[in-house]
Amino acid sequence: MSNSNNNQLNIPQAREAMDRFKMQAAQEVGVNLTNGYNGHLTSREAGSVGGQMVKKMIEAYEQNMQ
Numbered sequence: 060m061s062n063s064n065n066n067q068l069n070i071p072q073a074r075e076a077m078d079r080f081k082m083q084a085a086q087e088v089g090v091n092l093t094n095g096y097n098g099h100l101t102s103r104e105a106g107s108v109g110g111q112m113v114k115k116m117i118e119a120y121e122q123n124m125q
Contacts, residue, residue, distance in 0.1 A: 084111040 068074055085092035088107045090100065
């Protein structure tokens with residue numbers, strides 16, 4: 060099993076937008092996220108941010124289908 064980092068965006072220019080999206084999701088779930096390293100977060104907090112991001116992406120996709 061490889062431990063290579065696959066967290067690369069397909070469009071590098073999207074990094075800033077993804078960072079804003081992540082901060083917005085963190086604010087919505089009440090997680091204190093900072094720019095840069097966030098090693099102080101618990102697994103639950105980090106997971107809630109990621110889960111909120113996925114939820115918002117699914118909602119956006121569903122709205123575009125209509």
